[in-house]
Structure formats: C-alpha cells, structure tokens
Amino acid sequence: MGRKRGSLVFLPLVVFACSVAGGLSGSKVGAAAAASQGDDLSQEVASFTKAFAIVEDNFAAPVDAGQAIYKGAIPGMLRTLDPHSNFFDPRDYQLLREDQKGHYYGIGMQVGARNGRTVVMAPFPGSPAYKAGLRPGDIIDTVDGKAANNLSTTEVADLLKGPRGTEVTVTVAREGTPDPLSFTLVRDEISRKSVDDPFWVQPGIAYVHILQFGEATSKELDEGFKRLGEANIKGLVLDLRDNPGGLLDQGVAVADHFLQKNQIIVSHRGRASAERPYTARNGNRGRDYPIVALVNRSSASAAEIVSGALQDHDRAWILGETSFGKGLVQTVYPLKESTGLALTTAHFYTPSGRLIQRDYSNKSFYDYYYDKDDNVRNPADVKSTDSGRTVYGGGGIAPDQKYATPKLDRLELALYRDGLFNYTRAYFAQHAATLPEGWMPDETVLEDLHDYMLKRGTVFTESEFTADHDWIARNLAKEMYTTAFNVDVASQLYARTDPEVRQAVEAMPQAAALLESARKVLVRRTAPQPPSANAAAAR
Secondary structure, eight states, X not given: OHHHHHHHHHHHHHHHHHHHTTOSOSSHHHHHHHHHHHHXXXXXXXXXXXXXXXXXXXXXXXXXXXXXXXXXXXXXXXXXXXXXXXXXXXXXXXXXXHHHHTEEEEOOEEEEEETTEEEEEEEOTTSHHHHHTOOTTOEEEXXXXXXXXXXXXXXXXXXXXXXXXXXXXXXXXXXXXXSOEEEEEEOEEEEOXXXXXXXXXXXXXXXXXXXXXXXXXXXXXXXXXXXXXXXXXXXXXXXXXXXXXXXXXXXXXXXXXXSOTTOEEEEXXXXXXXXXXXXXXSOOTTOOOOEEEEEOTTOOTHHHHHHHHHHHTTOEEEEESOOOOOOEEEEEEEETTTEEEEEEEEEEEOTTOOOOOOOOTXXXXXXXXXXOOTTOOEEEEEEEOTTSOEEXXXXXXXXXXXXXXXXXXXXXXXXXXIIHHHHHHHHHHHSOSOOOTTOOOOHHHHHHXXXXXXXXXOOOOHHHHHHTHHHHHHHHHHHHHHHHSOHHHHHHHHHHTOHHHHHHHHTHHHHHHHHXXXXXXXXXXXXXXXXXXXXXXXX
C-alpha cells in the first residue's frame, strides 16, 4: 500500500508544476513569491496524497489507482483551467495521433450505431473494406467470431484495427440477403486525407474543402491544386465549415499559400512564452485569384487562424456564420503509459492583433460549446483590416456576409437522423447498388421515400414534404451516392448542390473588389512620397 501511494505522488506533482511554471524567475521579490508559491504547492500535493490515501484505505470497494488518477484527478484539475486543456487516456491519445498523422492500420470504413447495433456507415475508397464489397447499412454481426451485438461501436472499431498484413474476418447482415455475409480482409494502412480533392464547381471557379489540419494538410492542398491546375483558377470557394482545427503549423502553411510573402499570418504569446509571430515564407507567388471562404459555428482554432488571416489582409470574402471563437493554443505533453496532456499555453492573435477567444467564465462547458451567440464581440478589441475595414475580437471570426443555415424541421430531422440511411439500405436491397452518373432522385423515388417514412410512423404533413422537396432530394442523393459510388463522390455531389456554395460563387465579385481595394491601399502605402514644402525649401 505504502509503495503504491508513493508512486502516485509524482504525476500530480508534475502536472501541478507544469501549471505554475514560469513564475520562478525575476527579482528577489519575485523569487520570494515563487518560494511561497512552492510551499503552497507542497502543501496542496500533501493534501491530495492524504485524501487519496483515505479513499484507497476506506472506500467500500477496491480502488483502481490508475482510474482514480487518470480519469478523475488529472481531468478534474484540467477542467478548472479552461475548456480546452484536456487529458487523453491511451485510446484517446492514439486517436489524436491518428487524426494528426492522417492514417492508421485497419480495414478502412466508418462505423456507427443504429438501433443498438454497429453498422457500416461508409467504406473508404480504395480500402480493403471497399474492395471486398462491404457497403453502408451492413450490420456487423461478428468480428473474428466475437459477437458484436454486445459490444459498443468503439469496441467494434478497435477490433477492426490491427497490424498491417494481419487478417480479420467480419460477418454482416445485409437487408435483402437472407444469410449472413462473411468477409475475410487483410488489414492495411488506411489514409484519410484532410483535404478533399479540389474540383471545378463551375468553369473557372474551384472548390476545396479542408476537413481539419493534420500533419499533411498543406501538402495535400498543394498536390490537389497541381492536379486541378491552379493557374486556371479565376476564383476559389474555400470551405472551412465544420473544421475543428488541428495543428497550428499547418494552419500557418495553408494561409501562406494564399497570402503575399512576409505578411503576418498569426502570432501567439503566453505566460511562459514570449510573443512569436508567424509570417508567410513562400507567399502566393502571384496567385491572386479572389477567394470566398465559408465558415460556420463549428469552424474553430486553426480554421480561424486561416480565415482570420485572410480577412485581416482582405484576401478573402468571409461568408457564413460567426466561427466558434477558439483563440487558445494547446501544447500536448506525452505522459507515461501512452497518455497525454493537452495544456493551454498561449493565446493567438490575428494579423490585426485581435483575440477571437470567446469568454468562458461564469458558464458551464456545455453552454460554452453548444450555446453560441452569433453576435459576440469585444467592443474594446477593435482593429482594422489592411484596407481599413473594422473587425472585432472577442468571439470568433464574424463573416463579411452572413449566411444562416436553416434549422431542420421535424421531417428533415427524422430523415437526417436515420430515415435517409435506412431508406437507402432498403432501396438497394431491391435494386442493384449502382446509379448512372449525374443521377438525382426523381418523383417516383421521392414518393417511395414518402410512403416508406409513413409506414415507419414518421409524423409529417404533405405541405412539409413539399416544402422540404429540394433538401430531401440533395440529401437523399448524397446518401445513395455513398453506396452506389463512394463517400468522396457523394461529398462532391453534395457540394455542387449546396445553396451556400452557390451563394459563395455569386459573392465572387465582392471578393474580387475586396482584393482590388487592398491592392490599391498597399500601392499607396509603398509609393514614394513627394518631398514636403519645407524639405524643398531647405534644399
């Protein structure tokens, strides 16, 4: 018992020390304060050790020390700091690294929960699952003989992963097929790109969607533009919606692609770190096509670094909703037993100097994450873009042009949750899992969906179904394209039919005018100034 308690004191001590680091230098007064702080810290750690010893000796059931520390003490401490400092257990830490690297080893498909079972949502193009013929809607029965109906979706996903070159056997139930289907697959490296392939949304207007900022994001963007032919771009729709952020250096590298060389992209500073500016090292090399950037309430962190830099330099017209408002930088510290600690170490500032972090004091973390005010701004943090437009800090990147995504009505919500997914599964149980290129649901298919939803007990009126016609058609097409083609083709179709993307294309003249205005201001600032009258007289 005594040895176990002794070994536990180290981790809390290290974590507490990290949280107060930086106060150990300065004048003699500062040194005295630091010494006092250290005494307080020792007392707090001693109190923690005593409290844990009481729990360990007297709790009604045996105490798992690792659970108490890693799932209780450390996360509890971090929750008192800010909403973004976080502790990662071994699985979460592994998933974080996989997201950053953009690859893992497995069979390559997204799985999800439906009616208490784990089902295939989408095999990734080119993956072992895709090549073997697994498809959306397949219900996973067993993995290597282990029944999946008693496992969570997370547990099933973990079983599907494994070392490259190893086999895994998956049995599934497929609607319209009386007997279970068995697939033996060889695990391989699964790459998940953070940038969808750019494409022409209309002649001369390119579209690219950045899903998040991983280790290869800027490289993927560059390669995608090369394949498309960036020299032919007359305007770009840069989609940052629902992008949660990621690696700061990749946000900087993406912004670098669009800005002029030496322009400031972002800066950050913290209690233990001096201010550090990041500038465009390569620049856009004359690629000065207009850009409309799309953001919404789920565009955060590195996505806000990019959109903030493009807005402050008048390089892009921002369209959509006010972004999330995360202006904090986390440093990830690896800990023992494959765990990690993400600690907020700095605030970042846009090129104009504004801090876009939303206030999280005096509110729950739930309200911070989900109750977003679209009009939050800090009236004391007023800055100007390169051309003199007023921008504010305090609550995300406010768009230059608002586009409010309509809220789902009750029919759309039912279809979004599982109605379209289940209908697609039933449709392809009776039809070949193929569609002609350019296919969109006709009235016959929509009427069939209408009757299917009524039979399932979904409550809606005929006027609701008629009013939702366009939304239903494009969302059903996306779902069915995922089965008939793949998830990437489905995403491209969805973007082509997206009303907000169409709005972005229509806003391209505003982006071009903004770019021209900033160019004129820059010319005026850099032009040689005529000598003053006094200077002329002195000569």
